[in-house]
Amino acid sequence: MEFPYAEPFKIKSIENIKRSTLVQRKQWIKEAQYNLFNLKSDQIFIDLLTDSGTGSMSDNQWAEIMKGDEAYAGSRSFDLLKTNVQRITGYKYLIPTHQGRAAENVLFSALVKEGDVVPGNSHFDTTKGHIEFRKAKAIDCTIDEASDTSVFHPFKGNIDLNKLEKVFKTYPKENIPMLIMTVTCNTAGGQPVSMKNIRETSELCQSYGIPLFFDGARFAENAYFIKKREDAYKHKTIKDIVLEMFSYGDGMTMSAKKDGLVNMGGFIATNDENIYNKATVFAIMYEGFITYGGMSGRDMGALAIGLDEATEFDYLESRVEQVQYLGRKLMAAGVPVQQPIGGHAIYLDANKFVPTIPRDQYRAQALAVELYIVGGIRAVEIGTILADRDPETGNNRYPDLELVRLAIPRRTYTNNHMDYVAAVIEQVYQTRHEAKTGYEIIYEAPILRHFTVKLRKI
Numbered sequence: 345m346e347f348p349y350a351e352p353f354k355i356k357s358i359e360n361i362k363r364s365t366l367v368q369r370k371q372w373i374k375e376a377q378y379n380l381f382n383l384k385s386d387q388i389f390i391d392l393l394t395d396s397g398t399g400s401m402s403d404n405q406w407a408e409i410m411k412g413d414e415a416y417a418g419s420r421s422f423d424l425l426k427t428n429v430q431r432i433t434g435y436k437y438l439i440p441t442h443q444g445r446a447a448e449n450v451l452f453s454a455l456v457k458e459g460d461v462v463p464g465n466s467h468f469d470t471t472k473g474h475i476e477f478r479k480a481k482a483i484d485c486t487i488d489e490a491s492d493t494s495v496f497h498p499f500k501g502n503i504d505l506n507k508l509e510k511v512f513k514t515y516p517k518e519n520i521p522m523l524i525m526t527v528t529c530n531t532a533g534g535q536p537v538s539m540k541n542i543r544e545t546s547e548l549c550q551s552y553g554i555p556l557f558f559d560g561a562r563f564a565e566n567a568y569f570i571k572k573r574e575d576a577y578k579h580k581t582i583k584d585i586v587l588e589m590f591s592y593g594d595g596m597t598m599s600a601k602k603d604g605l606v607n608m609g610g611f612i613a614t615n616d617e618n619i620y621n622k623a624t625v626f627a628i629m630y631e632g633f634i635t636y637g638g639m640s641g642r643d644m645g646a647l648a649i650g651l652d653e654a655t656e657f658d659y660l661e662s663r664v665e666q667v668q669y670l671g672r673k674l675m676a677a678g679v680p681v682q683q684p685i686g687g688h689a690i691y692l693d694a695n696k697f698v699p700t701i702p703r704d705q706y707r708a709q710a711l712a713v714e715l716y717i718v719g720g721i722r723a724v725e726i727g728t729i730l731a732d733r734d735p736e737t738g739n740n741r742y743p744d745l746e747l748v749r750l751a752i753p754r755r756t757y758t759n760n761h762m763d764y765v766a767a768v769i770e771q772v773y774q775t776r777h778e779a780k781t782g783y784e785i786i787y788e789a790p791i792l793r794h795f796t797v798k799l800r801k802i
């Protein structure tokens with residue numbers, strides 16, 4: 345007989361979370377002006393706002409924290425991190441940064457200039473922000489299947505090579521400083537990129553002389569999907585798959601708050617000495633000396649261990665399969681979710697879930713608020729509020745999809761928590777026809793309004 349699945353770790357330290365009543369939550373969310381970012385974490389039972397920096401560290405990581413070497417220059421913890429980054433990614437040069445967007449800031453300061461274009465597969469929003477801030481343009485070359493939630497494709501993060509070649513043919517080489525390959529593709533819902541696509545994209549980049557950089561925030565989860573879905577890699581270890589993935593690029597930026605299994609940190613790694621030299625100038629200006637760059641020694645030590653743990657199959661299986669577990673439960677109950685389920689989050693399709701709420705009353709936000717009121721679960725709206733207004737007309741931009749994202753922190757909740765989340769969502773789904781009205785905005789910032797928006801119930 346086959347025994348049930350069980351996690352490859354046990355719990356050494358716990359953090360209590362608070363239950364609350366329906367009456368309390370109704371009051372708290374009203375005080376928060378129906379913006380979930382305004383809630384205090386003690387007012388939340390299960391926090392699925394993000395998987396960024398919210399995971400749990402292991403005993404070995406905490407042990408390394410005690411051993412942290414806080415020397416300004418030449419710290420042992422830096423050496424440990426560099427050794428592990430070299431072994432795991434194959435990249436020789438390392439610049440630590442305080443988080444992922446700082447790595448983007450340093451690298452792009454060295455490479456991206458006004459008028460440039462940077463092709464990629466749905467750039468992450470901070471990546472796009474750092475490109476556009478330099479008056480350059482991010483060009484999305486993701487395959488068309490990515491935007492159709494009803495078709496199954498095992499690698500929806502893939503780059504469309506025809507779209508990419510068109511970019512290479514349209515713009516002069518001097519205006520294409522690099523291609524950015526995001527693994528897994530967060531913007532498309534945590535969808536992976538296949539090894540075949542990485543290899544072919546790399547070949548195309550090489551034939552046009554364009555450097556390929558990875559946005560590696562979720563590189564280990566991407567490697568897990570390659571192992572599970574790409575036949576030739578079935579028997580390879582995650583570490584071998586990771587090494588091969590990165591061998592097709594010139595370097596990477598990393599948000600260590602994801603697959604680094606730490607609460608804060610990031611880095612740039614590259615094999616290109618010239619790019620490394622250019623980037624160190626900006627690293628020193630923006631982040632700190634090159635052997636700490638915005639991280640304390642103890643945090644570099646914890647990251648060194650985290651990278652090793654994140655590239656072990658047993659860990660990745662527990663992580664990704666927990667997300668799939670919740671996804672399967674919801675699908676079995678008929679709840680409309682984006683498919684296939686990605687590596688780090690579930691996306692509820694609010695257009696199908698609450699079509700009775702008018703779009704200009706922010707139906708995805710209304711659904712996210714309802715999940716909080718009913719079950720104390722915090723998710724995040726990825727819909728009209730996030731999409732901001734058209735800067736020219738001042739009208740709301742209505743994206744194709746109105747989503748509510750439930751991002752699962754790493755090694756933090758048990759499957760009992762997932763059962764609870766599924767039960768709450770199922771109950772809200774049962775009563776969805778009662779939802780007729782949503783919210784109106786009473787205050788919003790000119791850009792990135794979703795963080796500070798204030799709403800009123802209609």
Ligand SMILES: *Cc1c(COP(=O)(O)O)cnc(C)c1O
Nearest residue numbers: 443444445468470530561599601
């Ligand atoms: C989170 C993330 C970033 C930015 O990293 P921060 O650590 O939040 O600054 C960049 N790219 C991707 C794909 C991410 O998920």
